[in-house]
Amino acid sequence: MSLRKSAAALVDAALARVETIEAGDALGLVDREDVVLVDLRDIRERVREGFVPGSVHAPRGMLEFWVDPESPYHREIFAEDRRFVFYCAGGWRSALAAETVLDMGLAKVAHIGGGFTAWMAAGGPVLKTGDGREPKPAGGPELNPAGA
16 A cells, blocks of 8 residues: 555644744743643553653543534633643654644644653653652642543
């Protein structure tokens, strides 16, 4: 079977349209109220490698449904007027995801070039909880339940 477009060609096209933030520059985004870091990786990756503290887990397979306010799976975080910066392990899934939500109408999107691998190489903080979930704040609800 011959494909019309390879996965690499799709990623290249996405990279031409989507803002790429270098991992070192992304370090300054962790505590910003106007930015949501979105982890697209599978929950098993979050458990195994850890994740960026405060990041929202949105599995790549559910992203479009979570972003769409008409979807029964919509997540309110994606309706907020904030900048969404996506990351995956190496930057390919996040480039494709950022392009997709840009096409859906989210205007302020970017992705971390090199993904979580580059984040760790840049000395970015990593949180490991054993179950891939952000710890609950004292007396409050869980911030981003995995698989929710």
